[in-house]
Amino acid sequence: MELSEKKTAEMFKALCDENRIKIIKLLQNGEKCACRLNEEIDVTQPTMSHHMKVLCDSGLVVGRKEGKWMHYSISREGAKTALELLSELTKVKIDSNDSCC
Amino acid sequence: MELSEKKTAEMFKALCDENRIKIIKLLQNGEKCACRLNEEIDVTQPTMSHHMKVLCDSGLVVGRKEGKWMHYSISREGAKTALELLSELTKVKIDSNDSCC
DNA sequence: TCACCACATTGAAAAATGTCTATATATTTA
DNA sequence: TAAATATATAGACATTTTTCAATGTGGTGA
Numbered sequence: 001m002e003l004s005e006k007k008t009a010e011m012f013k014a015l016c017d018e019n020r021i022k023i024i025k026l027l028q029n030g031e032k033c034a035c036r037l038n039e040e041i042d043v044t045q046p047t048m049s050h051h052m053k054v055l056c057d058s059g060l061v062v063g064r065k066e067g068k069w070m071h072y073s074i075s076r077e078g079a080k081t082a083l084e085l086l087s088e089l090t091k092v093k094i095d096s097n098d099s100c101c
Numbered sequence: 102m103e104l105s106e107k108k109t110a111e112m113f114k115a116l117c118d119e120n121r122i123k124i125i126k127l128l129q130n131g132e133k134c135a136c137r138l139n140e141e142i143d144v145t146q147p148t149m150s151h152h153m154k155v156l157c158d159s160g161l162v163v164g165r166k167e168g169k170w171m172h173y174s175i176s177r178e179g180a181k182t183a184l185e186l187l188s189e190l191t192k193v194k195i196d197s198n199d200s201c202c
Numbered sequence: 203t204c205a206c207c208a209c210a211t212t213g214a215a216a217a218a219t220g221t222c223t224a225t226a227t228a229t230t231t232a
Numbered sequence: 233t234a235a236a237t238a239t240a241t242a243g244a245c246a247t248t249t250t251t252c253a254a255t256g257t258g259g260t261g262a
Contacts, residue, residue, distance in 0.1 A: 005122040012116035017220075021106040021190070028194045034239065036201040047221055049240055060191065068229045068238045069202040079191030086187055089122070090161065090180030093129045100137040101170040101208090118250080135209065148251055150210055169208045169259045202238090 003085065011082055014058030019043060020051050024074065027061065031073040058082075104186065112186055115159030120144060121152050125175065128162065132174040159183075 003011070014020060022041055026032060038048050052072060055061035059078035064071045104112070115121060123142055127133055139149050153173060156162035160179035165172045 005119045005126070008122050009117055009119045012113050013219095015113035015187075015190070016110055016117045018106045018110045019220090021109050024190055025106070028190075028192060030193070030195050033202040043220090044222060045239070046223085046241080050220075053240085065239095066202075070239065071202075074191055074193050076193065082191065083184065083187055086116075086184055089116075089125055089129075090175055090183065091129060092131070092175050092177070094131050101134040101167075101172075114249095120250090144250090145252055146209070147211080147253080151250080154210085166209095171209065 002088075008085060008089065011058055011060075011085060014055050014060055017051070017054075020055060023051060023055065023072075024060070027072060027074045031064075031071050034070045034072065037072070109186060109190065112159055112183060115156055115161055116183075118152065118155075120148075121156055124152060124156065125161070128173060128175045132165075132172050135171045135173065138173070 015024075019041055023037060026037060026040055034045075034048060034052065037052075038045055041048065043051070052061070052063065052070070055072075056063050060075060060082060061072050061078065062075045064073070116125075120142055124138060127138060127141055135146075135149060135153065138153075139146055142149065144152075153162070153164065153171070156173075157164050161176060161183060162173050162179065163176045165174070
């Protein structure tokens with residue numbers, strides 16, 4: 001763990017978009033192919049492809065190619081990493097007082 | 102819990118920016134006033150003020166006014182909410198096969 | 203009251219992101 | 233091989249976000 005601030009921000013950027021949240025929620029019910037996702041979310045095919053790239057790059061989602069189809073699913077490992085990252089980030093290490101002002 | 106996709110995305114938007122990640126990391130060592138944060142991060146004062154607003158709006162950070170100073174700290178409750186949100190979002194409900202293609 | 207200080211707000215410019223259309227690539231099937 | 237299908241990529245455009253300079257607000261102390 002202990003990613004750079006840039007990498008950390010990148011991880012959470014995957015979760016910054018309303019449509020990507022919808023996609024993840026759909027994937028909670030198991031693996032889905034791109035065409036099915038496209039049916040359920042109102043964006044064009046290239047836009048969906050872009051979102052799937054962002055999600056896969058973040059590690060939260062994994063893609064599996066089967067012939068001409070792409071099947072996507074939530075990565076348990078990616079989800080675990082994200083949770084650990086958020087947990088570490090928001091952990092208060094020392095409850096010291098503000099010695100500044 | 103069970104926020105809308107829009108609200109969920111908004112929560113994670115607070116974590117999307119490299120400088121805001123740095124700010125949270127600084128706050129891990131305890132409450133800090135705005136002027137101290139400003140010393141440590143290379144942005145102008147209005148930009149810092151903007152980031153603090155985003156962080157406070159998300160609930161992850163709380164501000165406490167004391168005279169003319171603002172003291173910021175990580176909200177344990179906000180952090181808990183964010184963790185629960187991410188945990189629920191990435192939980193795989195059913196491991197069904199893709200019945201699509 | 204007046205000057206000063208810490209912080210917030212406003213408005214504008216620059217950068218990043220989401221979206222589309224058009225096109226390319228890869229795989230299957232006739 | 234050629235057509236059809238699923239997905240990816242490229243390029244353009246609009247929106248959103250980050251940032252700054254300028255200014256406003258509210259508290260402090262001379």
